[in-house]
Amino acid sequence: MDQRARALAEKHFGISRGELLVGGIPVTALVGKYGTPAFIYDRKVLDEKLDALRRALPPQFSICYSVKANPNPAVLRHILSRDCGLEIASAGEFCQAIRAGCPAERILFAGPGKTEAELELVLSQGIGEIHVESITEAKRISEISRRLGVRANVAIRVNPAGEAEGGAMRMGGRPAPFGVDEEILDGVLDLVLADPSLEFRGIHLFTGSQILDSSVLVSQYRHGLGIARRVAQRRGQPLRAVDFGGGLGIPYFAHESELDLASLRAGLAELFAPIETDPAFTGTKFLVEPGRFLVGEAGIYLARVNDIKVSRGKKFLILDGGMNHHLAASGNLGQTIKRNYPMALANKLDAPPEEFVDVVGPLCTPLDTLARGVTLPRAEIGDLFVIFQSGAYARSASPLGFLSHPAPPEIWIDAGHRGVHQGLAKEQRNELSNLAIQEHTSFEVVSGLREEWNGLVHSQKLGPAQSYEWLSTLWDLHKTNRELLILVVRDEDGITGIAPLVRETERRKGLQVRLIKMLSSFHALHGTPLLLRRRKPETLKLVFDHLQKYREPWALWFTSYQVGDEQEAQLCSLLRERGYALSTARGVRSPFQRLEETWEDKLKLLQPRFRTALRSREKRLRERGKLELRFFDTDTQWEQGLAAIREIEDASWKVQAGTAITEQDFQWHFYSRYAPIAARSKTLRIPVLFLEGEPLAYDYALYEDGIYYLLKTSYKSKWHDLYPGFVLRKLLVEWTYAQGGREIDFLGKDEDWKMKWTSQLREHRDCFIFGRNLAARYLHGFHKLRNLLKPQE
Ligand SMILES: Cc1ncc(COP(=O)(O)O)c(C=O)c1O
Structure with missing residues (x-):
């Protein structure tokens, strides 16, 4: 058996009776439950890598995980729980980060060719920092920020002049689409500094991936500090942030060995010791954004031997998954010479090597070769084949659509004191879709949405009072002294939700307060706060976050909902999560009769x-x-x-x-x-x-x-x-x-004449949500006091 595979199995996972374990569970049991092919990620390994990296970095460093390496929601959630931020490279990754619970301000956006729509989305959501990759991009960010009335936090990504040695994939030192060449940095810097819509925070260097030589990393960081010092001097004050990118490697092939963290630690300690007292770096935050190093070793890919055949003297094991799931292992991603990943028969780890075989996937191309000339125990149909080092750039960098095989499930194993938690991150299926929000201030502008709007109302059985026609008629009668605000949230598949809102100013408790109401609250049949079709909790969240951040702060939100309705639960959990105070009052109980x-x-x-x-x-x-x-x-x-x-x-x-x-x-x-x-x-x-x-x-x-x-x-x-x-x-x-x-809906109150016909009632609750500004706190305080003084029933 491949010694590297055995060493990895022993170091990270465990072996019992010749079988690979993850979290103490035999892999045959796991795939028995979830099927093959599959990816398995082990929380414990991820934590070990994260802890090891933290120990190697000087204390001033923080870590932003690079989502592109593995965007699995369970992975993201766990990494977030370990006090890391996220680095993203697209609107899709942005949405994955948000969905995993990452506050927008902890997200960094790097990568060339960001589109207007992507920039608009992330800026409207309050992203932490955008890394500018070109002059055009700086201007684009500025223009969008001005339009949205926000100030964008930006750092400039620098393509350093010196060659960065030692990485398998170099991204600096030569002509590149990544970042701004160091030679023209001053000009771009002046442009950014002079722009009132841009808040300059620092520089970002990313010069390569898969670096296994600690001295290369140290010399890159040294170069980065030099650039940062010059920028700070030109600017006349220290930078807020210096981001050294990712690039820390893991060994895949026989000739590679592990990154020496002890010497990395020593090298960085020496480099950063004088920085602490260097006035050019007062208050500067240092950052790395690794992907591969954190998750690469935590993941394995499992596929089953589905056929075994000999062709002209050569034996092939044919698996039920291949380069469509794991392009990197097939050698078609970032390798010039095809080399074998560490791999083994996962259910025969103790069996002696007997055969020399090629291991291939099910695709109709000779590129779909996962192992060429590997010595394995004698294989049988049904055996489980494992590829180690498969947690990063494996599933996420593979052509999942090629040949239309199903996407492989991902199993997250979290073995802790309270036993082993295992499960699929099911949300993965829709992960690549993103949510965007648009604002409209008149019904005329959204008249093109009429059909989609009514389709949503119809499909969700929201009743006639949420239709485009009902609400636009209502608006016509309530225009005076109010503003209309229709928020439309959509993803690639269409509208996920609509919030028809009205904004007004009212005098309450001696204060002028900004108030948001549901347009339907002027004459609703039943309380339905928002019109939601799919991805309801996320859509609801996006609407609230948008209003809180990008509209003027509002003090009170008034709506009404049906008790026990799906949206009541979604709304309440959102308010808890976002820390909004809520006050409710009993609304109408309206009778209805099912026929x-x-x-x-x-x-x-x-x-x-x-x-x-x-x-x-x-x-x-x-x-x-x-x-x-x-x-x-x-x-x-x-x-x-x-x-x-x-x-x-x-x-x-x-x-x-x-x-x-x-x-x-x-x-x-x-x-x-x-x-x-x-x-x-x-x-x-x-x-x-x-x-x-x-x-x-x-x-x-x-x-x-x-x-x-x-x-x-x-x-x-x-x-x-x-x-x-x-x-x-x-x-x-x-x-x-x-x-x-099907039903007679008597609507309105539970008057006697209605109750003669039915005993069924829909209960409603009127609710006031207090915003998060001073006026709202004042009103909430008033409200609490009044409740205190109210005689107890
Ligand atoms: C901007 C940026 N940051 C971070 C990373 C993560 O790199 P790695 O996984 O090698 O650490 C990449 C990878 O391409 C990147 O482009």
């Missing part, structure tokens, strides 16, 4: 007295003359329907009570404007009960997706004794059953 039985059975379920009353009242009314229920629902009828409503309302008891629809301008305006829209979409229902041609009672309702939404109802008071409202209700409940409807 699960037949109308005949429903009648039997009603209270006997109520049932008898229904019958007798309808009969009495019918005895008075011709009783008719007519619907005014279409494009040509809605105006007649509204005329009947007006006539009934003018003669209704609600006029005295002040709740008649025509008395409250807003409602009349809203419903009359909405009627033709609803008629066009065929959801309008205006049933009117006529007696001898005289309208007695009406409903203004919407019928959508099998649900009868009862928005408004009334009757003429002079007919009170004949109970026209009562009879209308009976006819309409019956009508809904006859339509094959």
Whole structure:
């Protein structure tokens, strides 16, 4: 067996009865559960590497993990828990970092060719630092920052003049797309320093990857310090940060040996000792951004031997995975001569080497060779083949789409005091998609979204009051002294959520406070704080973070939600996580009735007295003359329907009570404007009960997706004794059953007449979320005090 493989198995993982263990679990058991091919990452190894690196670095150093090496969410979460920041190279990685829980200010963005959209996304989210790679990029960052009204923290990535020796992949010292050539650094620096939208923080050097010679690293850092000193002098003050990049290597091949951390430590200690008292570096933070060194050794790749064949005297083991999962091991990434990674038969570690074989993957290309001429124990179909040193640039740098095999699962093993935790980082599947947020301040601008908007509302069954048409009609009536703010969050697959918001200033407790309301809160049927379709918790978070950071700070957010609704839980957990204070008040309890039985059975379920009353009242009314229920629902009828409503309302008891629809301008305006829209979409229902041609009672309702939404109802008071409202209700409940409807939503409060029909209620809660500025704290303090002084019930 390959001695390097055996040494790695013993050093990091363990062997039992000839079988490789990870976290004490035999790998056959792990793949028995998760299948092959698979990657396995061991938390313990990662920690050992991180601890070893920390010991080698001078104490002034901090570590930012380079996400490109392995963006697995479990890996990111763990590294974040160990007090590291993250270095990213794309919007996709940015989103992965955020999703893993990384605060935006702990993220650095390096890499050539950042697009406008990427820069806009990260700047709008408050990224910690962007590493400028060219003059064009500096100007682009400045322009976007100005547009967003933010100041961008930038460092300049320098492509040093001296050749950096010893790395397998050199990224400095010669013509390169990475960074700004040291020779023109002064000019770029002056440009950045003069730009008020850019906050210059320091320099970044990254000169190579896979460096195994500590003296090369020390000499690179020395060179970096020299550049930093010159920049500090030109600027006239010390730099905030000097970033030496990653590049620390791990041994893959027989001729390589481990990076000597003891001599790295000694070399850096000597180099940085005088820095402590050097005024050119007062307050300067030093940083490295390793990827490979931290995660490379923590990962293994496992694939099963699926076929064994001999061709013209040469034996091939054919695995169920290959370069599509592990391009690097096939020698097609960063190698000029194909060399074999440390590898073995994971279930035959103690068996003697017997055969000389090539190990290949299942792809139709001779490039898909994982091992050429390797000596292994005699293999059988079903054996497990392991490739060590596979935690970095393995899955993340492979053409997963090539030949359309499934992507290999990744198993995270965390063996601790409380046993072994194992699991798949399932979110991985969607990791590459990113979320972006756009702001709009008028409905006209988003009219192009109408279809997508309504599609979202429909697919999530949010009901008519969240439709584009309902909300834009509502906005038209509530414009005065308010601003509209529609936030649209999307990823590559389309809209993930919409926040239709309104901003206004209100006087509260003697203070002018900025307030955010859901537009729907002016006339919602049910509380639905945001319109969410997919990736709901992240979308919610993005909306709040965006408003907190990039809009003027708001003191109060008002919305209402349904108790027990999915969004209640998401909202509350977000508020806890982000540290917002919340106050809630009981909202309306609105009755609804699911139509699960037949109308005949429903009648039997009603209270006997109520049932008898229904019958007798309808009969009495019918005895008075011709009783008719007519619907005014279409494009040509809605105006007649509204005329009947007006006539009934003018003669209704609600006029005295002040709740008649025509008395409250807003409602009349809203419903009359909405009627033709609803008629066009065929959801309008205006049933009117006529007696001898005289309208007695009406409903203004919407019928959508099998649900009868009862928005408004009334009757003429002079007919009170004949109970026209009562009879209308009976006819309409019956009508809904006859339509094959699913539900009658009585909406509004739990009034007695509704509760005769149902006992089902939707509870709502009104909620105030306190922002994080001074005004909000003051209001929250006031609120707490009032609660304290309130007599205890
Ligand atoms: C800017 C930058 N930082 C950090 C790294 C991580 O390098 P390594 O994994 O060799 O430590 C890379 C790798 O390409 C990089 O480009």
